[in-house]
Amino acid sequence: MNSQPTLLAVAESYLQDVVAPNAAILDQDPDALKTALKGLGSRHLLGLKLPEPWGTVDPQTAWEIQEAIARYSGALGFLQTQHQSAGSAISRSHNQALKAEYLPHLATGKRLLGIGVSHLRRQGNPLVKALPIPGGFLLSGTVPWVTGFGIFHEVVLGAELPDHRAVYGIIPLVNCQKSGGQITWNAPMSLAAMQSTQTVSGILEQWFLPEEKLLFMQPAGWIHESDRKTVLNNTCLLLGCARAGLDIIAAIAQKKPLPGIAAAFNALDRQVIICRQNIQQLLFHQSREELDTWYSQALLLRVQAIDLAYKTAQGAITVSSGASNLGESQAGRVYREALVFGVSGQTSAVMEATLAQLMRSP
Known part of the structure; x- marks a missing residue:
C-alpha cells in the first residue's frame, strides 16, 4: 500500500503551516510572495495544467489544489495561476524544441513565466500588433496588464496579425533592447489588492519575436x-x-x-x-x-x-x-x-x- 501523501495533502500541509500564517505579508511583499511561489515549486505544485510526463495530477485534483492556494493566500493563488496558464499554453505548442526547453522545468519553478493575452479580448484597434518578417515577427504596441514583474523573467504574449489571426510567443519580462527593438515595462501599478503581485504595463517597439520562441498562431476570434x-x-x-x-x-x-x-x-x-x-x-x-x-x-x-x-x-x-x-x-x-x-x-x-x-x- 502506498503511504506517500497525495499532492493535495502536500499542498494543504504547506499552505496551512507556511502560507496561511503569512498571508498578510504575502499580500504586500513581493519578495515574500516570490519565496512562497518557490515553495510551491519545490513541492512540484507549479505544473498543475501540464500533461504527462511533466504534469503531476489529474485536472480535478489540480483544480482543488488551486482552490486551496487561493483560500490561504489570494495573492499567491493569483500569481501561480499566471504561471500555470503560461505552462498550459507552452504544452499545447507544436514547437518541440521550445517544449523540450521549458516543460521539464515548469512544475518545479526552475523556469517561471507570466502571461499577457487579455488585450486580445478587446474590440477595435489591436493594442499589440505582430508584423510577419523573415524568421519571425515584429511586435509593437502597448501591453496593458502583465503580473509578476521581478518574479517572472519571461511572459507568454499574444499579438494580432494584419489578417486578425493571433500570434502567441515568449518574450522577456525585463526591460531590454536588441537589434533595434525595445521592451519597456513600467513601474508596478498601485493596486487596491494584491500589490505584491507586481502588475505592470509595457511598451513594445519593433521587438523581434523569432520563430524559435513562437508557440502557435490562432485564427481570428479564437x-x-x-x-x-x-x-x-x-x-x-x-x-x-x-x-x-x-x-x-x-x-x-x-x-x-x-x-x-x-x-x-x-x-x-x-x-x-x-x-x-x-x-x-x-x-x-x-x-x-x-x-x-x-x-x-x-x-x-x-x-x-x-x-x-x-x-x-x-x-x-x-x-x-x-x-x-x-x-x-x-x-x-x-x-x-x-x-x-x-x-x-x-x-x-x-x-x-x-x-x-x-x-x-x-
Missing part, C-alpha cells in the same frame, strides 16, 4: 471561443476566496457566540458546497459536445461563484465589525481578493451575467 470552453477555470480561485471568508466567519463565531453568526456561516457554507459540487460535475464529468448548452449552465455557475466570493467576504467584514477597517485585517484582505477574482478573465458575457445577478430582487 480567444473568444476559448473563453466559452474555459469559463469555469477560475472558479477554483473564486471558491477558494469564498472559503477564506467562511474561515473568518467560523473563527469569529468561536469568539462571539451569537446565533446570527452561526446561522450565516451554515447558510453560506451550504451554498458554497452546492456550488462547488455543481461546478465539479459540469467541469470534470459532463460532455461539452453540445457546447452552447454546456456554456449556458457553466456561465450561471461562474456567476454564482463570483456572488459567493463577494457574499462570504462581506460576511467576514460584517462579523469583524470595525476591526475590518484596520490595515492588517484578514477580512479586509479577503474582501479585496474577492474584488480581483470577481473580474479576473472577465468577458462581456460574464460581466452581463454578473450584472443580471446583482439586479435580481432578493
Whole structure:
C-alpha cells in the first residue's frame, strides 16, 4: 500500500503551516510572495495544467489544489495561476524544441513565466500588433496588464496579425533592447489588492519575436471561443476566496457566540458546497459536445461563484465589525481578493451575467 501523501495533502500541509500564517505579508511583499511561489515549486505544485510526463495530477485534483492556494493566500493563488496558464499554453505548442526547453522545468519553478493575452479580448484597434518578417515577427504596441514583474523573467504574449489571426510567443519580462527593438515595462501599478503581485504595463517597439520562441498562431476570434470552453477555470480561485471568508466567519463565531453568526456561516457554507459540487460535475464529468448548452449552465455557475466570493467576504467584514477597517485585517484582505477574482478573465458575457445577478430582487 502506498503511504506517500497525495499532492493535495502536500499542498494543504504547506499552505496551512507556511502560507496561511503569512498571508498578510504575502499580500504586500513581493519578495515574500516570490519565496512562497518557490515553495510551491519545490513541492512540484507549479505544473498543475501540464500533461504527462511533466504534469503531476489529474485536472480535478489540480483544480482543488488551486482552490486551496487561493483560500490561504489570494495573492499567491493569483500569481501561480499566471504561471500555470503560461505552462498550459507552452504544452499545447507544436514547437518541440521550445517544449523540450521549458516543460521539464515548469512544475518545479526552475523556469517561471507570466502571461499577457487579455488585450486580445478587446474590440477595435489591436493594442499589440505582430508584423510577419523573415524568421519571425515584429511586435509593437502597448501591453496593458502583465503580473509578476521581478518574479517572472519571461511572459507568454499574444499579438494580432494584419489578417486578425493571433500570434502567441515568449518574450522577456525585463526591460531590454536588441537589434533595434525595445521592451519597456513600467513601474508596478498601485493596486487596491494584491500589490505584491507586481502588475505592470509595457511598451513594445519593433521587438523581434523569432520563430524559435513562437508557440502557435490562432485564427481570428479564437480567444473568444476559448473563453466559452474555459469559463469555469477560475472558479477554483473564486471558491477558494469564498472559503477564506467562511474561515473568518467560523473563527469569529468561536469568539462571539451569537446565533446570527452561526446561522450565516451554515447558510453560506451550504451554498458554497452546492456550488462547488455543481461546478465539479459540469467541469470534470459532463460532455461539452453540445457546447452552447454546456456554456449556458457553466456561465450561471461562474456567476454564482463570483456572488459567493463577494457574499462570504462581506460576511467576514460584517462579523469583524470595525476591526475590518484596520490595515492588517484578514477580512479586509479577503474582501479585496474577492474584488480581483470577481473580474479576473472577465468577458462581456460574464460581466452581463454578473450584472443580471446583482439586479435580481432578493
